[in-house]
Amino acid sequence: MLIPLLIISEHLFLEPYIIFSIYPESIVNFSLILILSIFAGIVISMNIFRIRQIKKTNKIGVSLFGTIIGASAGVCSCGPIGFSIITTFGTAGGIATAFLDIYEIPLRVISIGILIVVFFTSLKSLKNECEIKS
Amino acid sequence: MVDKKKLIVVIVGIAIVSALGASFSSYVDQVDQMTQDIQDESEVSPVSLPPLLGSQTAPVTIIEMGDYQCEMCKRWYDESRPKIIENFIDTGKANMFFIDYPILGIDSALAAEATYCADDQGKYWDYHVTLYDYQGHMNSGWANAERLKSFAFNLDLNMDEFEECLDSSKYDQRVKLNWQKASAGGANSTPTFIIVNTETGNEEKIVGAQPYAVFEKVINSML
Numbered sequence: 001m002l003i004p005l006l007i008i009s010e011h012l013f014l015e016p017y018i019i020f021s022i023y024p025e026s027i028v029n030f031s032l033i034l035i036l037s038i039f040a041g042i043v044i045s046m047n048i049f050r051i052r053q054i055k056k057t058n059k060i061g062v063s064l065f066g067t068i069i070g071a072s073a074g075v076c077s078c079g080p081i082g083f084s085i086i087t088t089f090g091t092a093g094g095i096a097t098a099f100l101d102i103y104e105i106p107l108r109v110i111s112i113g114i115l116i117v118v119f120f121t122s123l124k125s126l127k128n129e130c131e132i133k134s
Numbered sequence: 135m136v137d138k139k140k141l142i143v144v145i146v147g148i149a150i151v152s153a154l155g156a157s158f159s160s161y162v163d164q165v166d167q168m169t170q171d172i173q174d175e176s177e178v179s180p181v182s183l184p185p186l187l188g189s190q191t192a193p194v195t196i197i198e199m200g201d202y203q204c205e206m207c208k209r210w211y212d213e214s215r216p217k218i219i220e221n222f223i224d225t226g227k228a229n230m231f232f233i234d235y236p237i238l239g240i241d242s243a244l245a246a247e248a249t250y251c252a253d254d255q256g257k258y259w260d261y262h263v264t265l266y267d268y269q270g271h272m273n274s275g276w277a278n279a280e281r282l283k284s285f286a287f288n289l290d291l292n293m294d295e296f297e298e299c300l301d302s303s304k305y306d307q308r309v310k311l312n313w314q315k316a317s318a319g320g321a322n323s324t325p326t327f328i329i330v331n332t333e334t335g336n337e338e339k340i341v342g343a344q345p346y347a348v349f350e351k352v353i354n355s356m357l
Contacts, residue, residue: 010206010342016352021345023213078204078324079342083237094239098272101205 002037032108036070039115070111185258188229196230199316200325202245203238210343211266217346235316241277246309248282251299331356
């Protein structure tokens with residue numbers, strides 16, 4: 001997830017050759033992407049484990065929701081994805097991408113918050129559900 | 135008996151689809167207007183090439199396709215452009231065009247028109263720089279007609295001429311032609327750059343606000 005987010009946020013470029021760039025004013029954005037990717041990876045992995053072992057899916061939806069919000073925040077209207085959204089959905093797409101762009105940092109912080117909550121609740125539930133009953 | 139929940143979901147779905155359809159059709163109208171009004175390039179002002187930054191004899195040309203409301207264009211403007219100007223344009227190794235690709239709303243096209251109104255008074259690049267220096271959030275009104283006129287005032291332009299130019303949409307067709315050219319050139323995001331060796335015709339496309347190192351490498355490979 002880290003790599004797609006870095007590409008969308010134009011920190012990582014693949015053509016004409018692979019290059020990573022970060023500017024002083026985008027350090028906060030990059031840090032949030034990093035934290036978001038780490039938590040999303042942990043939380044989704046935990047929930048996949050829960051689904052496989054315990055066959056319970058009641059937290060996967062929330063973790064995916066938090067991940068999607070964090071991933072879509074900062075979709076630049078002028079990037080290829082934003083451009084596709086605008087050409088497909090017109091004015092509504094433009095408004096949506098502008099919202100995601102303007103409130104990028106708050107949206108990422110909210111999604112990290114959601115993922116942290118899901119992390120701790122999943123951890124607690126795994127401890128209880130995986131306890132060996134004597 | 136119809137399930138009430140399902141009925142509500144269907145009604146909300148229809149409303150969302152209708153809203154999306156209405157906004158899509160308004161966008162399609164805007165695109166149609168951009169593409170249909172230009173039947174013949176000769177209809178546009180005789181000088182259809184944008185002003186050049188740098189020496190006409192420079193072996194490499196950088197063509198930037200951008201939108202004045204584009205955040206990434208602003209990032210490139212702040213981070214990479216100054217070094218490119220210092221190391222390549224001022225030294226005569228490259229020159230640069232800016233092709234308007236106003237994809238982010240009506241204010242984008244208006245800002246582009248304003249730059250040509252400033253060009254009438256010989257201040258295209260000063261106005262171009264001003265727009266990026268004062269860029270605000272997309273479609274927040276920072277590039278509406280009144281703000282564009284205030285930028286012109288700050289640059290000591292003849293306001294009667296500028297206002298008449300902007301209010302009469304004198305360069306509306308020119309901006310539409312540029313939009314078509316950028317679209318036909320394969321740009322699907324902004325900023326998009328095409329670096330051309332004017333002697334050999336070799337070209338390289340760079341998409342996005344890539345760092346100066348990328349441009350340095352590509353331009354040097356063409357010199």
